[in-house]
Amino acid sequence: xxxxxxxxxxxxxGAWQLPITWANFITTAKEAGYPVTFTQLPTVxxxxxxxxxxxxxxxxxxxxxxxxxxxxxxxxxxVGHSSGGLVASCAVEGFDAGDRTYLHSQPATDxxxxxxxxxxxxxxxxxxxxxxxxxxNTPSTFEPWSNGVPCSYIYCERDNGINMARQKLMRERLGPxxxxxxxxxxxxxxxxxxxxxxxxxxxxxx
Numbered sequence: 001x002x003x004x005x006x007x008x009x010x011x012x013x014g015a016w017q018l019p020i021t022w023a024n025f026i027t028t029a030k031e032a033g034y035p036v037t038f039t040q041l042p043t044v045x046x047x048x049x050x051x052x053x054x055x056x057x058x059x060x061x062x063x064x065x066x067x068x069x070x071x072x073x074x075x076x077x078x079v080g081h082s083s084g085g086l087v088a089s090c091a092v093e094g095f096d097a098g099d100r101t102y103l104h105s106q107p108a109t110d111x112x113x114x115x116x117x118x119x120x121x122x123x124x125x126x127x128x129x130x131x132x133x134x135x136x137n138t139p140s141t142f143e144p145w146s147n148g149v150p151c152s153y154i155y156c157e158r159d160n161g162i163n164m165a166r167q168k169l170m171r172e173r174l175g176p177x178x179x180x181x182x183x184x185x186x187x188x189x190x191x192x193x194x195x196x197x198x199x200x201x202x203x204x205x206x
Contacts, residue, residue, distance in 0.1 A: 006033050006034050006035070007034070007035075007074070007075035007076060007077050007205070008034070008035045008036070008037055008068055008074045008075065008076045008077065009029050009034050009035070009036045009037070009077050009079055009201070010036075010037045010039075010061075010064070010065070010068065010076050010077065010078050010079065011025075011026070011036065011037065011038045011039070011079050011081070011084075012039055012041070012061055012078065012079065012080040012081070012084035012085075012087050012088040012091070013038070013039070013040075013041065013044070013081055013084050014081045014082030014083045014084045014085075015043070015044060015082065015083045015131035015135060015136075016044065016128040016129060016130070016131050017044065017081070017084075017128065018040075018044070018045070018127055018128060018129055019038055019040060020127050021124060021127055021128070021188070021190070021191060022038055022190050024190070024191065024194045025190035025191075025194035025197060025198070026038060027194075028194040028195055028198055029194075029198055032198060034198075035074075037064060037068065039060055039061055039064060041057040041060065041084070041087065041135075042056040042057055042060060042132075043056065043057050043131050043132040043134060043135040044129060044130075044131050044132075044135075045129035045130060045131075046132055051132040051133070051134055052132050052134060052135075053132060053134025053135060053137075053138045054086070054087065054090065054134060054135050054138035054139075054140070055138065055141075056134075057087045057135060058087055058090045058091045058141075061087055061088065061091035062091045062093075062094075065078075065091060065092070065095060069095055070095075077201065077205065078091070078092065079201065081188075081190070082161075082162075082187065083131075083135060083136070086135075086140055087135075089140060089142060089143065089144050090140055090141050090142045092142070092144045092149050093141070093142035093144070093147070095149075110160065111160040111161040111187070112160070112161045112186065112187040112188060113125065113186060113187070113188060113191070113192075114158065114160045114186045114187075115158050115185055115186035115192045116186070116191060116192055120191075124188075124191060143173075145173065145174045145175050145178060146175075150177075150178075150179075151174045151175075151178045152174075152178055152179040152180065152181070152204040153167075153170065153171040153174060153178060153179075153180045153181075154180075154181055154182075154183060154189070154197070154200050154201075154204075155167050155171070155180065155181070155182045155183070156183060156185045156186060156187055156189060157182055157183065157184050157185065158184060158185055158186045159185075159186055159187045160186060160187065161186075161187040162187065179204045181200045181203055181204055183196055183197060183200050184196075185197075
């Protein structure tokens with residue numbers, strides 16, 4: 001698959017995540033020929049009152065999807081990590097549910113960065129910021145898996161933040177047709193094993 005025909009990997013990060021935390025994965029994906037889009041969510045690091053909430057995050061992602069899908073006619077893989085999966089799920093409402101937009105939803109350093117070295121945990125533990133409570137206490141408004149949008153789930157087998165039983169429950173919500181794959185990582189595979197994460201995404205698209 002040439003770079004001109006590869007889909008756009010659109011990253012919707014989770015709470016507290018700054019762009020630098022995804023830099024290694026973004027570089028890996030671009031080196032493999034994928035266009036990559038990353039959205040800095042209004043709920044993450046915002047200081048303007050009133051603080052942003054889930055609808056603000058959704059609006060930003062929808063605006064970008066509008067440009068990518070409807071104006072530029074790109075095929076998009078929407079990668080929602082952790083709470084970013086909630087944002088991504090709501091954001092796909094109203095878009096073509098055919099083969100153009102996909103969703104990968106996966107939802108203290110010892111819980112989230114346990115598969116990194118102690119030195120790496122200390123470094124990445126400092127590369128985060130605050131997140132508005134409005135992201136978590138605003139109800140979700142759309143279920144893409146119930147509306148014809150192909151969905152997949154990447155299990156993180158060593159995730160100390162969301163145990164496997166909880167991940168299984170989230171996967172079950174996606175319905176019987178959703179694809180799934182396992183990676184031997186903690187909560188943040190984009191940090192600990194970016195190449196393996198990209199391979200997992202490619203396998204889900206195969």
